[in-house]
Amino acid sequence: MSAFRTLDSADVKGKRVLLRVDLNVPIENGRVTDLTRIERVAPTILEIADKGGKVILMAHLGRPKGKPDPAFTLKPVAAAVAGVVKRPVAFASDCIGEPAAKAIAAMKNGDILCLENTRFYKAEEKNEPEFVAELAKLGDIYVNDAFSAAHRAHASTEGLAHHMPAYAGRAMQKELDALTLALSSPIRPLAAVVGGAKVSGKLELLGNLVKKVDILIIGGGMANTFLFAQGKAVGASLCEKDLAGTAREILAAAKAANCKILLPVDANVAKELKAQAPARFVDVDHVGDDEMILDIGPKSILAVEDALKSAKTLVWNGPFGAFETPPFDAATMQIAKTAAFLTIDNKLKSVAGGGDTVAALNAAGVADQFTYVSTAGGAFLEWMEGKALPGVEALRAK
Incomplete structure (x- = not known):
């Protein structure tokens, strides 16, 4: 270092x-x-x-x-x-x-x-x-x-x-080593998982990642905005419809940078967000007008796991679904365990960060099996957005 x-x-x-x-x-x-x-x-x-x-x-x-x-x-x-x-x-x-x-x-x-x-x-x-x-x-x-x-x-x-x-x-040294491994000099292919509720909070992050990663896996509520931007009906799901144009720009930028974007092809939907609410799996083309996408479905989970098996480095920020509310935690838990297994097997270097992500990895019981888990929320996100951090820059060897 x-x-x-x-x-x-x-x-x-x-x-x-x-x-x-x-x-x-x-x-x-x-x-x-x-x-x-x-x-x-x-x-x-x-x-x-x-x-x-x-x-x-x-x-x-x-x-x-x-x-x-x-x-x-x-x-x-x-x-x-x-x-x-x-x-x-x-x-x-x-x-x-x-x-x-x-x-x-x-x-x-x-x-x-x-x-x-x-x-x-x-x-x-x-x-x-x-x-x-x-x-x-x-x-x-x-x-x-x-x-x-x-x-x-x-x-x-x-x-x-x-x-x-x-x-x-x-x-600090451990964190900088991990983040350098994740984005500055990664072993490729490099995959990124970006989840969470809203695209608006992660525009800079997505814009930076499409230029740096080989596979960008989008989950959580923000995936709904991308699906809507592609003409899919997302029913009553959380969706920033006013950002559809921005989502299409990100998809175009990814294509130009030769970055593959992975979006859900199926989902776990329900009419209300509460624990053990009646839910069903549907392809993303068949979400009912009164239904909400609350997690990705089994076909999407398999596609994400295949992407991770083909990757050498993973950087993860944000869950796939409403992970605090079962059964909509299933995808996040399963994919977290897959990433941990690949890490233990020396097939993947995995770096994760952000409050919800750390909580999800702890809930899955795999936080200590990732290569590195950052407890720094804002600083981790700003680093991933490609910003220079004042406290880090001041320590650079002159």
Whole structure:
């Protein structure tokens, strides 16, 4: 991963290391209820501590609107970090100024300290130079391990990288390796699954992917818009009819780029979206006026599985149907298991991301069988859209 500076080239011993992590975790009654994000950054925290660095954690929590708010303090999160890394984690009641400076001055090599929520200052999200300078005073080295916040040009995610030696942490490095594998230098054929409710939310994504992938598999509610654009009757299905022209443009662009687009040929339809609603399989030419397409059908599932068997790399964002509501989760579950099986069998490199996608893979019990699953929602989507992420660009090896 020579494109980015990593901890491999950082000398952290005896240094104050400002480590930007993602600690934006769910909290109920003062306790962290999901440790996933903490577990992802634990290897970086421990590596820096074990090499004799002073680990100074910087993070945000929620949206405190640029002022201190006890509802968004990182104090309980610091305790949760200590539980995960099995070492003491001190806490500073501010992220700049005397409370932070005093806490850092008391640190010994290998110690871990968590600073208070950086978003208690409006200047964090505005990336104001004076605030960046205040943060920079506290450290000698900057390490960014928060890919999920890398699409934001904030003081702690981007500004600091221009003030001191800057490196990617191990979680960031893993994410960049996976995304480079997925889109920048994939093993071909490269397939992409794009699902979800609406085409409008993923226009840039689809526009970028048709130029990069060999097979584009479209599922979810957005497939209905493409079917409608081809003259199919979609009944009462979720469909952005005003985007039919845009869908036809995407189909034309795919044809010009020699990208094969796979759309459903059959569907599971029902008259209402509720668990175990009476449903039937029909070809997409025979959807009733009062019926909704809520999942793809068995012929479409087989076509997707065949496409995955012919691919070497898969990037996946979005489910095939209304996967939270059985039986309309069937296609997403089956295809997820097929992708996982091909991955375990070393026939496919699979990279997935986005909130609904992660939830679906967890529901199918296969999230840990994919090559990489990104928990970064917005940043993952922007990367797939072909956008430069400020927090990533700042770490590029010059």
